[in-house]
Amino acid sequence: MARQVRLVDTGEMSTSDVSFRAPNKKYFSSEDAYNKWQSNNEYRKKCIDKMYEIMGYKDKMILPTFFFKKLEELRGVGYEAVYNTMISQANVIGWALKNKNFGGETAKAMYIMAIINNNVMDEYKKIIRQKREQKKPNFQFFIDEYEYPVENKAQPTTNISRWLEDED
Secondary structure: OOOEEEOOOOOOEEEOOOOEEOOOOOEEOOHHHHHHHHHHHHHHHHHHHHHHHHHOOOOOOOOOHHHHHHHHHHHHHOHHHHHHHHHHOHHHHHHHHHHOOOOOHHHHHHHHHHHHHHHHHHHHHHHHHHHHHHHOOOOHHHHHHOOOOOOOOOOOOOOOHHHHHHHO
């Protein structure tokens, strides 16, 4: 007998017989939605680990809560874009940490997140562009299968002496 369940990916109510039940015992609208949710969570963990690395924190140290609030705000673009931004802006962040004076750890986290926030849309657009390119069909297969003879076109000549001889 089907029962009412809340879908993790959409937050809507559905029935257990129609929804996809993931290995973590949570319900999703489809298996594809679960895979996207799982991938997003993995990138979130990578973002947190990268922030530990950037800030120079060791295990058991606590990151400023501002970082987690800002990370949650950036959830809409996806944590993959945030992580890729952290990687691509590593030089800028490194320069700022060496050359700027911060009043505390929260100010340092705020500055880092401002850099990420200002550049995350570029990475998001790259991800979208890559996904579109992957969806495009590859027509090279069809071209290779049917080889059409290419006509030899005459190359343009820059030597005008041949034309001058014809005029005589």
